[in-house]
Amino acid sequence: xxxxxxxxxxxxxxxxxxxxxxxxxxxxxxxxxxxxxxxxxxxxxxxxxxxxxxxxxxxxxxxxxxxxxxxxxxxxxxxxxxxxxxxxxxxxxxxxxxxxxxxxxxxxxxxxxxxxxxxxxxxxxxxxxxxxxxx
Amino acid sequence: xxxxxxxxxxxxxxxxxxxxxxxxxxxxxxxxxxxxxxxxxxxxxxxxxxxxxxxxxxxxxxxxxxxxxxxxxxxxxxxxxxxxxxxxxxxxxxxxxxxxxxxxxxxxxxxxxxxxxxxxxxxxxxxxxxxxxxxxxxxxxxxxxxxxxxxxxxxxxxxxxxxxxxxxxxxxxxxxxxxxxxxxxxxxxxxxxxxxxxxxxxxxxxxxxxxxxxxxxxxxxxxxxxxxxxxxxxxxxxxxxxxxxxxxxxxxxxxxxxxxxxxxxxxxxxxxxxxxxxxxxxxxxxxxxxxxxxxxxxxxxxxxxxxxxxxxxxxxxxxxxxxxxxxxxxxxxxxxxxxxxxxxxxxxxxxxxxxxxxxxxxxxxxxxxxxxxxxxxxxxxxxxxxxxxxxxxxxxxxxx
Numbered sequence: 001x002x003x004x005x006x007x008x009x010x011x012x013x014x015x016x017x018x019x020x021x022x023x024x025x026x027x028x029x030x031x032x033x034x035x036x037x038x039x040x041x042x043x044x045x046x047x048x049x050x051x052x053x054x055x056x057x058x059x060x061x062x063x064x065x066x067x068x069x070x071x072x073x074x075x076x077x078x079x080x081x082x083x084x085x086x087x088x089x090x091x092x093x094x095x096x097x098x099x100x101x102x103x104x105x106x107x108x109x110x111x112x113x114x115x116x117x118x119x120x121x122x123x124x125x126x127x128x129x130x131x132x133x134x135x
Numbered sequence: 136x137x138x139x140x141x142x143x144x145x146x147x148x149x150x151x152x153x154x155x156x157x158x159x160x161x162x163x164x165x166x167x168x169x170x171x172x173x174x175x176x177x178x179x180x181x182x183x184x185x186x187x188x189x190x191x192x193x194x195x196x197x198x199x200x201x202x203x204x205x206x207x208x209x210x211x212x213x214x215x216x217x218x219x220x221x222x223x224x225x226x227x228x229x230x231x232x233x234x235x236x237x238x239x240x241x242x243x244x245x246x247x248x249x250x251x252x253x254x255x256x257x258x259x260x261x262x263x264x265x266x267x268x269x270x271x272x273x274x275x276x277x278x279x280x281x282x283x284x285x286x287x288x289x290x291x292x293x294x295x296x297x298x299x300x301x302x303x304x305x306x307x308x309x310x311x312x313x314x315x316x317x318x319x320x321x322x323x324x325x326x327x328x329x330x331x332x333x334x335x336x337x338x339x340x341x342x343x344x345x346x347x348x349x350x351x352x353x354x355x356x357x358x359x360x361x362x363x364x365x366x367x368x369x370x371x372x373x374x375x376x377x378x379x380x381x382x383x384x385x386x387x388x389x390x391x392x393x394x395x396x397x398x399x400x401x402x403x404x405x406x407x408x409x410x411x412x413x414x415x416x417x418x419x420x421x422x423x424x425x426x427x428x429x430x431x432x433x434x435x436x437x438x439x440x441x442x443x444x445x446x447x448x449x450x451x452x453x454x455x456x457x458x459x460x461x462x463x464x465x466x467x468x469x470x471x472x473x474x475x476x477x478x479x480x481x482x483x484x485x486x487x488x489x490x491x492x493x494x495x496x497x498x499x500x501x502x503x504x505x506x507x508x509x510x511x512x513x514x515x516x517x518x519x520x521x522x523x524x525x526x527x528x529x530x531x532x533x534x535x
Contacts, residue, residue, distance in 0.1 A: 086183065086405065086417065086488040090320045092472070093328035093482035102472065107489040124245060125321050127185060127407040127417065127486065 003051040005034070005074040005117070007135065010044030014068060020048070027060040028052055034117045045135055047074060047118045075113035077135050078120075084130035085109065091122040091131065139425050142176045143509045153177045153503045155496035156337045156424075156435060163436040168429050171436070177503055177510065178435040180339040181356070181421040181495030184332050184487030185407050187318070188298035188369060189416045190228040191254050191396050194290040195265065197223055198282075202267065203275035209267040211253045211284075218267070222275055226295075227253060229406075229416035243316040243411025251416030252406030254294070257286045258358070259401035292396040294358055294404070298368035300420050302340030302388035303444050306331045306464060306483075308476055311450030316411025320486055322449055329446065329474055329481045334492035335439045335466035339422035340388045342435045344381035345520065346373070348424050350513025355392065356421030356499045359403035361508070362394025364422075367517045372526035381434060384443050384463060388517060392420065403495070419491065421499040425510050439466035446476055456528065 010019070015038060023029045029052035036046040050057065064071060087108045091100045099115035100122060102108070122131045145151040152175050154162060159178045163171045193216075204218040209225050213233035216225040229251035238244050257263055262283040271278045286292050307319035307330045315322050320330045335341065343349045353364040368389025375385045403419030426432050445460035447453055464474045469483050502508035518524035 087490045088184075088485055088488040090330060090484040090486050093330075093484040094321060094323075102470075102485075104470075104472075107470075107493070124243075124410045127320075127409060128405055129247075129408060 001051065002054045002057045003049060004057075005047065005049050005114070007072045007074055007077050007118075008044075008046045008048060008064065009070040009072070010046070011068050011070075012042045015042060015044045017067070019064065019067060019069065020046070022063065023050070023060045027056040027063065029056060029060050034119075049117075074116060074118060077133060078113060078116050078118050079132050079134065080111045081130045081132055084128045085126075086128055086130075088127065090127065091125055094121050094125050096121065136428050137176065137426065139427070139510050139512050142425050145176055146503055146506055146509055149504075149506060151176045151503060153179060153500045155493065155500055156180045156342045157493060157496070159432065159436050160336065160438050163432065168433055168436070172426055172429040172432040175426045175432065178342065178424045178426060178432070179421055179496040179499040179503070180334075180337055180342050180424065181419070181492040181499065182300060182334040182338045182487060183403070183419045183491035183495060184334070184417060185318075185409070185415045186296060186299045186418045187230050187415045189294070189296035189418055190226055190250065191257075191292060191294045192224060192226040193292050195223045195225065195284055196288070196290055198277060198280055200277045201275045202269050202277035202280050203272060204267050204269055207267060207269035209265065211263050211265055212248070212256070213264075214248070214250050214253050216250075229254060230413050232414055239411060245410065246408045246412065246414045249406070249414030251414050254396070254416060255401050255404050255406040257292065258396060258399050258404050260286065286397055293393060294362065294396045294399065295365070295391075295393045296418065297391045298370060298389045299392050299418055300339055300368070300390050300422075301333070301386050302338070302344070303383050303442070304332045304386050305447040306444055306469065306474070307449045307453070308446055308461065308481065309450040310448045313450075315450060316409075317449050318409055318412050318415075319449060320484065321410055324450075326476050326479050326481050329469075329476060329483045330486060331444070331469050331483060332486040333444070333466065334487055334489055335442055335470070336437065337489065337492045337496055339420065340390070341382060341442055342437065343422075343424050343431070344377070344383065344434055344437075346388060346517040347431060347434070348427065348513070349390070349422055350516045352511055352514035353422065354508070354511040355423070356419070356495055356502075357392055357394040357399065358396070358419055359400030360394055360398035362392050363511075364390045364513075365393040366391040367524075370526045371518060371524060373518055373520050373522065374525055377520075378441070378443060380437055380441055382437060382442050385445050390517070419495050421495040423499060423503060423508075423510055439470060442466045446474075
């Protein structure tokens with residue numbers, strides 16, 4: 001089994017297609033929608049946690065790409081601007097998934113992007129606005 | 136027993152022994168107070184948190200023809216500055232925001248830019264837009280001024296913060312059933328989180344709880360450069376309850392600080408935005424504590440476990456000025472990541488960066504070791520416990 005958080009960018013022409021349905025039906029993949037919206041440019045954006053057998057997962061990704069869906073790992077979209085972060089830690093109790101953690105020894109804040117679900121709660125809470133979203 | 140003069144001689148000779156307020160804890164555990172007091176000359180402290188009663192004054196130089204900003208208006212990158220002085224002196228407070236900022240009209244307001252950010256940009260050497268209006272006089276005829284200014288060209292640029300470095304602070308929680316947006320950060324409903332704001336065992340005034348060495352005139356690390364304690368800070372409140380070790384159990388002493396902004400660094404003066412609250416400046420301060428005797432090292436070696444503070448409800452009690460608290464916790468508990476409030480486990484967050492505070496203490500240590508920073512004798516003490524100095528609420532009286 002494999003499970004990954006990915007960001008799907010649907011071009012305008014695919015916005016009304018039941019793409020995710022086919023991931024389930026044809027490739028037996030489980031999905032958990034973390035975020036979904038249509039941008040003002042009518043591009044669809046969906047953040048998914050996708051789980052399934054490795055072989056099926058790869059085929060599913062191939063299918064998405066063949067349709068014209070652009071795929072990015074979530075870790076490239078929510079990033080911490082290291083130059084701005086002061087490691088204060090006020091974001092830590094706000095993060096619902098434990099992706100932001102204070103190291104007990106160094107007292108520095110670590111961002112585990114594999115746990116991030118792109119809820120963006122940390123973005124506005126950060127006093128120096130060090131958390132950035134680039135969808 | 137040592138004197139500051141003797142310590143300064145050691146600094147000049149390169150023989151001084153300096154440790155940070157964190158390092159001194161382990162040293163005292165190993166060697167005991169007596170031996171540690173003999174060996175150590177200076178303990179350096181540090182803190183790096185949002186400090187709203189901060190600001191800077193500037194003398195921008197006279198234009199041709201002359202303009203008198205006093206009685207007029209002045210904005211720096213659209214942020215209003217106070218100009219009720221002589222012709223070209225202005226003061227910019229860190230919480231000032233542009234007139235066209237949406238404030239909290241779309242709640243919670245984001246407060247992306249304000250006085251704190253302008254100060255950071257100036258310190259970083261960036262040009263800032265100055266726009267001013269005046270009513271015009273015979274000696275100062277000009278009525279309008281629009282120009283770029285740069286910190287390197289103007290006459291004085293002085294950071295002058297009237298309250299910094301709070302000696303201890305509240306832990307903020309929210310007992311209400313709505314999310315609230317405060318100067319202590321976002322507080323989730325029903326005890327969803329507990330926010331605190333102190334460097335604890337590294338924080339300057341917590342390591343000299345009775346102000347035995349820190350006083351008016353003390354030379355400090357301020358914003359990455361050199362500054363001085365100018366006075367006690369506003370709301371200085373030395374007479375709050377204290378534990379046996381002298382550490383106040385609630386917000387107590389404060390200092391007003393001053394220093395030449397031109398030699399400070401943008402890494403240590405950060406424009407800061409508090410969601411739904413406003414803008415401010417995160418200020419880096421480090422204070423050296425001369426180890427004159429055993430008593431002073433005892434205070435300087437106080438650990439997080441021995442520093443207690445009160446938990447305060449910001450849902451109802453704080454805004455309504457209702458006294459009382461929800462119990463006490465120490466900084467070791469706060470730093471563990473969760474505390475217990477009313478039987479509930481509550482995750483904690485700090486607004487003040489401990490790791491940056493440690494960097495400041497290390498930086499000040501290296502300045503002293505290299506002989507670049509000599510200690511000063513205070514010229515007058517801060518008002519102490521016996522002074523009767525208190526922090527009073529406003530006495531509101533009807534006007535008519």
